[in-house]
Amino acid sequence: MELTMYDKLLQLPLFQGMSKFDFTDILEKVKIHFNKYEPGSCLVRQDTPCNQLIFVLDGEVQIESNDKTHKYTLWENFKSPNVIEPYSLFGMRPYFTASYTAVTEVNTLNIDKSYILNELCRYEVFNLNYMNMLSNRSQVIYNKLWNAHIGKTRDKIINFLLLRCMTPYGAKKLSIRMEDLARLIDDTRINVSNVLNDLQNRGLIQLGRRTFSIPELREVVQLLDKKD
Amino acid sequence: MELTMYDKLLQLPLFQGMSKFDFTDILEKVKIHFNKYEPGSCLVRQDTPCNQLIFVLDGEVQIESNDKTHKYTLWENFKSPNVIEPYSLFGMRPYFTASYTAVTEVNTLNIDKSYILNELCRYEVFNLNYMNMLSNRSQVIYNKLWNAHIGKTRDKIINFLLLRCMTPYGAKKLSIRMEDLARLIDDTRINVSNVLNDLQNRGLIQLGRRTFSIPELREVVQLLDKKD
Structure with missing residues (x-):
């Protein structure tokens, strides 16, 4: 060696x-x-x-x-x-x-x-x-647990990802039916669809069939709590 | 010794x-x-x-x-x-x-x-x-993270507690204003108030001023996902 x-x-x-x-x-x-x-x-x-x-x-x-x-x-x-x-x-x-x-x-x-x-x-x-x-x-995950707050549809989708991803940055891909995601975050399919389409229009995600890709999660996370 | x-x-x-x-x-x-x-x-x-x-x-x-x-x-x-x-x-x-x-x-x-x-x-x-x-x-908390799903108001309150409590059983007490709890779980003050009063009527919690006590969390957790 x-x-x-x-x-x-x-x-x-x-x-x-x-x-x-x-x-x-x-x-x-x-x-x-x-x-x-x-x-x-x-x-x-x-x-x-x-x-x-x-x-x-x-x-x-x-x-x-x-x-x-x-x-x-x-x-x-x-x-x-x-x-x-x-x-x-x-x-x-x-x-x-x-x-x-x-x-x-x-x-x-x-x-x-x-x-x-x-x-x-x-x-x-x-x-x-x-x-x-x-x-x-365990400290990092515990901190996530206590800060896992619920907001509007977009915040709920971002939190869903943040809770489950190893890192809050980098490329991510999620394969899920819109109705399943809506059910898991207790929202409507139409709200989820609107948010995902809006994110695609901003160039932050790419929608596929039952799938969406995020080139950089950090940029999506920056939208948390923003009004628009 | x-x-x-x-x-x-x-x-x-x-x-x-x-x-x-x-x-x-x-x-x-x-x-x-x-x-x-x-x-x-x-x-x-x-x-x-x-x-x-x-x-x-x-x-x-x-x-x-x-x-x-x-x-x-x-x-x-x-x-x-x-x-x-x-x-x-x-x-x-x-x-x-x-x-x-x-x-x-x-x-x-x-x-x-x-x-x-x-x-x-x-x-x-x-x-x-x-x-x-x-x-x-870290395994227990990770498991909580992946199973932290959102439901109706009662489920959201129970999940809020489950995510933060060391154990899912025993006596717990939470001091929080109803409007703050409503904001954290993205619900209305009136829904939160209705659920807490319903739980009190069932003898599962005791409401106090800005506080509620749960003699046994396990009994409240059993209500998760039940329709009524």
């Missing part, structure tokens, strides 16, 4: 701040798998058990969250370096909450759960990074 | 599953503070830094969460054994999200953050308990 690879690994969430010395030590004890995914191939399927940490070293990944009960699917993307659902490895629901597919060529580093607890968590920096990451996630 | 005290400590969240041997070892290395609180005295104030784990060994504690921006306050209680906000010790918002007051006489065991990371997290059982607890919290 050349120096640049080390540097890349030390940029990964959870490994940040570790010394190269510790990292060499880890590589001797921990079994690490490197995987390569072609564009379009699936890294992880929603609702399958999460029993490893998957670090995305290179490339872009699409997240697909499907709510079967309420009949909609949400897509967003993320780029390397990143780690897939570190909050799904422990706890009472150790299953992936979404599916992850390679958009570009993707390289990953995978470590089994047993090594995380028995070896990696013995390193104070790694353990602190993990504790911080888990705590931060 | 007598045997019964050990047994009590080993029942605490985070210590469950540890051996008495490990626990004796911990007690030699870790500075532990025991505190006693009289009924009505405050253990922790909302928005103050969280730099210790506070284990509630005996007694009942009231949680008070105040949302200054949206002008309401929510109360609920919990009983020992418990630990106060283990998810606020790490992460980017290491502040208590609520105030905690003794309802009965309360005994606590406090451990500073430095000992948690440097000593306690070295014990695999403790660390696993902590990881599970943090992961579980």
Whole structure:
């Protein structure tokens, strides 16, 4: 493993701040798998058990969250370096909450759960990074919960997205029937249709069949609470 | 420290599953503070830094969460054994999200953050308990987020409570002006007033001045999605 690879690994969430010395030590004890995914191939399927940490070293990944009960699917993307659902490895629901597919060529580093607890968590920096990451996630979501206020139709649609998206920025896509979205936000189909068409006219979303795409969620979020 | 005290400590969240041997070892290395609180005295104030784990060994504690921006306050209680906000010790918002007051006489065991990371997290059982607890919290809240659907006025009020309460059962109290609650759930004051009066007539809540009390949230939650 050349120096640049080390540097890349030390940029990964959870490994940040570790010394190269510790990292060499880890590589001797921990079994690490490197995987390569072609564009379009699936890294992880929603609702399958999460029993490893998957670090995305290179490339872009699409997240697909499907709510079967309420009949909609949400897509967003993320780029390397990143780690897939570190909050799904422990706890009472150790299953992936979404599916992850390679958009570009993707390289990953995978470590089994047993090594995380028995070896990696013995390193104070790694353990602190993990504790911080888990705590931060619940703090961010808790904050969302308390601020999940309801407004007019447009605000309700924006809040629906903000509550469910990993990040409040970047491209998103939602596949849902207008009547289902209207039902979920307790509004009428005609109001939902008017708001979505207005957003399309402003160039902020693209409407498709049972689908709409948002090139940049941040620009839509800026409309929150505006009168017009 | 007598045997019964050990047994009590080993029942605490985070210590469950540890051996008495490990626990004796911990007690030699870790500075532990025991505190006693009289009924009505405050253990922790909302928005103050969280730099210790506070284990509630005996007694009942009231949680008070105040949302200054949206002008309401929510109360609920919990009983020992418990630990106060283990998810606020790490992460980017290491502040208590609520105030905690003794309802009965309360005994606590406090451990500073430095000992948690440097000593306690070295014990695999403790660390696993902590990881599970943090992961579980984000899983529970994430699940709430995705299921935070909007319905008619009564459903919206119940959802408002469910999103914000620690537990979906037990006694709760909310101090809020009817017009503020109506605004937060995007409904009219008269609809909110009608629903709250109907719930009072059913014996499920007690209305006070700018306040309502719920003896058992579970019974109110059972009304969700019912037509009448």
